Amino acid sequence: METETRRLAKINGYSNEMKEQPNPVHQPKTEMRARTNKAPQPDSVPVLVNRHHPWTESAEDTDSRLAPVSAFPDIRALDSNIRLDRTCLQRLDALLDAVSGKNGIVVVSGYRDLAEQTEIYYSSLRENGAPYTAKFVALPGCSEHHTGLAVDVGSAAGGLDFIAPEFPDDGVCGAFKARAAEFGFVQRYKAHKEHLTGISCEPWHFRYVGAPHAAIMEERDLCLEEYVEILRQERAKAGHGEASHGN
Numbered sequence: 001m002e003t004e005t006r007r008l009a010k011i012n013g014y015s016n017e018m019k020e021q022p023n024p025v026h027q028p029k030t031e032m033r034a035r036t037n038k039a040p041q042p043d044s045v046p047v048l049v050n051r052h053h054p055w056t057e058s059a060e061d062t063d064s065r066l067a068p069v070s071a072f073p074d075i076r077a078l079d080s081n082i083r084l085d086r087t088c089l090q091r092l093d094a095l096l097d098a099v100s101g102k103n104g105i106v107v108v109s110g111y112r113d114l115a116e117q118t119e120i121y122y123s124s125l126r127e128n129g130a131p132y133t134a135k136f137v138a139l140p141g142c143s144e145h146h147t148g149l150a151v152d153v154g155s156a157a158g159g160l161d162f163i164a165p166e167f168p169d170d171g172v173c174g175a176f177k178a179r180a181a182e183f184g185f186v187q188r189y190k191a192h193k194e195h196l197t198g199i200s201c202e203p204w205h206f207r208y209v210g211a212p213h214a215a216i217m218e219e220r221d222l223c224l225e226e227y228v229e230i231l232r233q234e235r236a237k238a239g240h241g242e243a244s245h246g247n
């Protein structure tokens with residue numbers, strides 16, 4: 001399974017989890033903390049998708065990385081056809097198990113192709129108006145959901161709104177959020193990072209970046225825009241980034 005994970009992670013020149021991880025379910029907190037003091041790993045940059053960085057992988061290549069959420073029959077999903085990147089799905093399953101979240105948490109949305117994001121975007125414009133849509137719905141082509149590495153989760157006890165599901169800070173949802181980084185997930189859109197992400201606070205949207213990256217981002221309170229920039233600078237310093245070509 002690790003071989004498969006590594007193969008998938010190396011697709012398209014980026015990596016989500018380059019290092020073998022000790023079983024994070026049983027990893028003591030102190031060990032976690034010690035590991036996060038390491039420097040960012042510029043050799044494995046998580047892919048950045050936002051309004052300035054559209055998704056560029058071909059639909060065929062993305063498709064080959066996806067698996068249906070229904071591959072794990074005890075994961076609750078709004079729609080059995082929801083798909084995610086295989087590694088992301090495996091880690092989500094482990095995270096849900098670790099917080100006993102398989103009854104209380106529902107997968108609301110995963111991978112979306114361009115046509116689906118276009119449909120969501122325009123139907124939100126019609127139903128919710130432009131200001132709401134600009135806050136919560138990414139432009140078609142610029143949604144993290146195109147990567148298969150982003151998942152929207154909702155509280156089974158709350159309203160499972162497709163665009164903005166409830167995901168409170170307490171109970172099983174709070175436990176999920178607290179342990180997400182151990183399993184490689186970050187809450188991608190936080191309130192105090194709106195000026196950088198271009199998206200309003202979304203407590204329900206988690207992005208899989210891999211455990212080493214997620215731990216560092218969490219510890220240093222970095223959103224992906226900030227973190228990727230730091231990695232880019234590290235790469236340039238190490239002489240193998242874009243800046244090293246001298247043009």
Ligand SMILES: [Zn+2]
Nearest residue numbers: 150151152205
């Ligand atoms: Zn989302």
